[in-house]
Amino acid sequence: MSKHEITTIIGLEVHVQLKTKTKLFCSCSAAFGAPPNTQVCPVCLGLPGALPVMNEEAIELAIRAGLAINCSIPPMTKWDRKQYFYPDLPKGYQISQFDLPICADGYLEITDPEDPDSIRHIGIIRAHLEEDAGKSMHDEQTGKSDTRIDLNRCGTPLLEIVSQPDLRSAAEVKEYLTQLKLILTHLDVSDCEMQEGSLRVDANVNLHIRFDGKKIATPIVEVKNMNSFRAVERALEYEIERQYADWEVDGLTIEDNPKTTRGWDDVKERTFVQREKEESADYRYFPDPDLLPIRIPAERVEELRQSLGELPRETFARLQSQHGLKPYDADVIVNQGPAMIAYYERVSELSGDAKRASSWIQQDVMRTLKDRDVSIDDFLVTSVQLGELLKRVSDGQLDNTRARDVFSYLLEKESTVEQAIAALGIEQVDSSEIDALCQALLDANPAVVDDVRGGKVQAVGSLIGQAKKKNPNANPQQVRETLLRLIGK
Numbered sequence: 001m002s003k004h005e006i007t008t009i010i011g012l013e014v015h016v017q018l019k020t021k022t023k024l025f026c027s028c029s030a031a032f033g034a035p036p037n038t039q040v041c042p043v044c045l046g047l048p049g050a051l052p053v054m055n056e057e058a059i060e061l062a063i064r065a066g067l068a069i070n071c072s073i074p075p076m077t078k079w080d081r082k083q084y085f086y087p088d089l090p091k092g093y094q095i096s097q098f099d100l101p102i103c104a105d106g107y108l109e110i111t112d113p114e115d116p117d118s119i120r121h122i123g124i125i126r127a128h129l130e131e132d133a134g135k136s137m138h139d140e141q142t143g144k145s146d147t148r149i150d151l152n153r154c155g156t157p158l159l160e161i162v163s164q165p166d167l168r169s170a171a172e173v174k175e176y177l178t179q180l181k182l183i184l185t186h187l188d189v190s191d192c193e194m195q196e197g198s199l200r201v202d203a204n205v206n207l208h209i210r211f212d213g214k215k216i217a218t219p220i221v222e223v224k225n226m227n228s229f230r231a232v233e234r235a236l237e238y239e240i241e242r243q244y245a246d247w248e249v250d251g252l253t254i255e256d257n258p259k260t261t262r263g264w265d266d267v268k269e270r271t272f273v274q275r276e277k278e279e280s281a282d283y284r285y286f287p288d289p290d291l292l293p294i295r296i297p298a299e300r301v302e303e304l305r306q307s308l309g310e311l312p313r314e315t316f317a318r319l320q321s322q323h324g325l326k327p328y329d330a331d332v333i334v335n336q337g338p339a340m341i342a343y344y345e346r347v348s349e350l351s352g353d354a355k356r357a358s359s360w361i362q363q364d365v366m367r368t369l370k371d372r373d374v375s376i377d378d379f380l381v382t383s384v385q386l387g388e389l390l391k392r393v394s395d396g397q398l399d400n401t402r403a404r405d406v407f408s409y410l411l412e413k414e415s416t417v418e419q420a421i422a423a424l425g426i427e428q429v430d431s432s433e434i435d436a437l438c439q440a441l442l443d444a445n446p447a448v449v450d451d452v453r454g455g456k457v458q459a460v461g462s463l464i465g466q467a468k469k470k471n472p473n474a475n476p477q478q479v480r481e482t483l484l485r486l487i488g489k
Contacts, residue, residue, distance in 0.1 A: 005210035008240055009217075010173055010203060011165035014180060015158050016190045017132065017198040018061045023155035024131045025052030025095065025291075030157070032196045036150035044131075044155030046091030051290050058129060058157040059102070059294065063304050065159055065189045066103025066127050068311060069180070073301045077102045078293040083284040088134030088149050096160075098285040101128035102294075108163075109313060110179050113171040116327075122176055123164030132156040135197070153197065159189075165204065170236035177201065177229050182312045186338055194227055201232050206254065207243050218243045219257035223271055225264045235264040239271050315341055323354035332362055339376045343383045350387025353394045360390060364407060381410045388417045399475045401468075402426050426473055431482075434474060437467055438482045452487050460484060 023030050026043035042050035063073055080098040106124035134151040161180070167173050181192045181199065192199040206220045223239055226232045239262070246252065262271040310318070312334050319330035333344050340361070348357040365386070369376060389406055392398045398406070402424075409420040441463045442449055451459035460483050467479045 006244065007208040008168050008205065009165045009208055010167035010169075010205045010236065012161075012163045012167065012173065012176065013202040013204070013222075014161045014163075014177070015132075015200040015202075016065070016161065016184060016192065018058050018157040018159055019188060019190050020055055020057045020061065020157055022055060024055050024058055024129070024157035025155055028155065032193075032198070034152055036148070037152060039152040040154065045151065052095065052288075054291065054294070055157060059296075060304060061157075061189045062102050062127065062129050062159050063296070063301060064187055064308060065161075065184060066106065067301070067305050068183050068187055068308055069103075069106045069108050069124050069127070069161070071103035071106030071124060071127060073103060073296055074100065075298070076100065076293050076295050079288040079291040080285045081288050082130070084282075086133065086136075087147065088136045088151065088154070090134070090151060090154065094130060094133065095288055095291070096130035096285075097128035100293075101126040102296075103127035108176060108179060108183075110172065110175045113169070113175055120166075120172070122166045122172075125162045125164055127159055127161045130158050130160060132158050170233040170240070173203065173236055174229050174233045177232065179313070182335060186312050187308065194229075201226055203232065203236055205236060205239050205243070207240065207247070209244070209247065216247075217254040218247050219252060219254050220259045221271070222259065222261045223264055224261060224274070227266070231264060231266050234266075234269060235271060238264075238269060242271065323348060323358075325354065325358055329355075329358045329362065332366075333358065336366070336376070343376050343379075346383035347387040347390065350384060351390035351394060353390060356390055356394060357387070360386065364404065368411065381407060385410055385417055392417070396475060396478065398426070399477065401476070402473070431478075433471070434478055434482050435486070437471060437474065438463075438479060438486055441466055442483065442486055449487055452484070457484070460487075 017030075020030055022028060023044055026041050028041050028044055029039045031039070043052055066073055077097060077100050079095055081093045082096045082098070083093045085092055103124075104126045106127070107121045108124060110120050110122055112118040112120050132153050132155065134149055134154045137148045137150065138146075163176070167176060184190045184199075185192050190198055194200070203223045203226070204220055205223065207218045209216045209218070221239060221243065223235050226235050258276045260276055261274045263274050264271055316327075316330050316334045319325045319333060320327060323330075325333075333340060343365075344357060344361050347361065348354040351357050365376075365379070365381070369379060386407075389398070389403055389410075393400060393403045398421075405424055406417060406420045406426070409415065409424060410417070413420075413423075415423070445463060448459050448463055460480060463483055464476050464479050467474050468476065
């Protein structure tokens with residue numbers, strides 16, 4: 001991109017909707033998808049005389065999330081009013097937290113995208129609670145340029161997680177967001193569905209350029225409107241290139257230009273100016289007079305810390321050390337969430353073959369879940385059934401082909417593994433039967449025998465297929481070993 005030494009400086013503000021049944025300060029439902037303006041009340045609409053009442057579950061979810069990203073939890077936190085006008089903010093202010101956030105001074109571990117063996121600590125400045133605003137829907141297709149407001153989202157609980165400007169590339173940002181989402185979904189703090197607005201990302205980015213022996217910083221830009229991790233990555237890659245190109249043309253630095261907010265156009269693949277960036281003074285924060293400060297006992301914080309259990313990165317490391325999985329395989333299982341981790345570990349335990357369990361879950365189980373659009377909690381083949389089935393494969397009682405026949409049967413009918421085997425007519429073949437079958441095939445195919453004795457061991461493969469046709473219950477591996485033994489190889 002440049003002949004100059006450039007360092008990219010990126011900090012993130014991630015807004016996560018907490019998984020509570022009701023809103024932050026009223027009893028309205030926080031569920032997604034209701035008809036517009038049907039989940040509102042005088043409190044979340046900001047009507048005169050309505051007073052907020054705090055949702056204690058949101059407090060606990062915020063603390064759990066903060067502990068998982070290594071934040072400290074203060075003995076007291078408070079609520080503040082953040083003043084600004086926007087059509088989907090009916091009160092004219094947002095209840096948020098300013099100088100005493102509920103979580104502060106943490107960090108998140110990520111794997112360096114350029115060095116998989118290196119771990120980076122990305123600092124977390126704070127994670128504070130606030131209520132969400134409504135949603136503006138702009139109609140620019142009909143020529144009317146209408147904007148309609150849905151206030152259902154007003155008052156839903158958000159945890160805003162603000163990172164230090166420690167990220168140095170779009171790839172690092174994607175890894176940070178992936179790890180953060182994994183932790184939050186693992187703890188059931190949020191569903192993090194970006195398409196539903198449960199996870200929203202704003203990125204602050206600028207460049208430090210070494211020029212004439214001095215460090216020059218370009219103006220900071222906050223990028224918004226990114227609706228997927230891929231969009232975040234592409235928006236940042238574009239913005240990095242744009243900022244450098246603009247600096248080469250006009251030489252503007254952070255001292256010359258105010259902070260700006262730019263939106264991301266996913267279709268045109270570019271950012272565009274929205275407004276100059278506000279500073280905290282523009283919001284005229286002051287303590288909310290309707291809400292008391294919150295005292296958080298140290299004993300309760302410790303109880304919540306103990307409730308976290310094993311976090312995803314710890315599980316990832318343990319699956320490799322305890323079960324011998326490759327990093328890729330461990331990552332796939334961990335990314336499916338706690339229910340899949342528990343399913344895998346039970347299958348692994350019962351089958352006695354951790355790697356085979358991993359392979360079957362990644363191929364057969366996950367493919368079936370996707371095809372049938374069901375979760376592992378509703379999967380028809382239980383971990384006990386799959387563990388028993390794979391135990392028979394490991395013991396040589398079934399080959400993979402017949403095991404998959406049993407698996408398919410269990411997907412369609414309520415049955416035990418034993419009953420499925422019987423219903424499919426699968427029988428254990430005695431070794432003497434295999435010997436006789438293999439000898440007959442060798443007698444009928446002397447050319448194959450000559451090829452194998454001449455060094456073409458793969459030629460035996462054609463006889464294995466013939467053996468399966470004559471006896472579908474014959475184990476291919478057993479047939480192969482028997483054929484080679486009888487040939488004398």
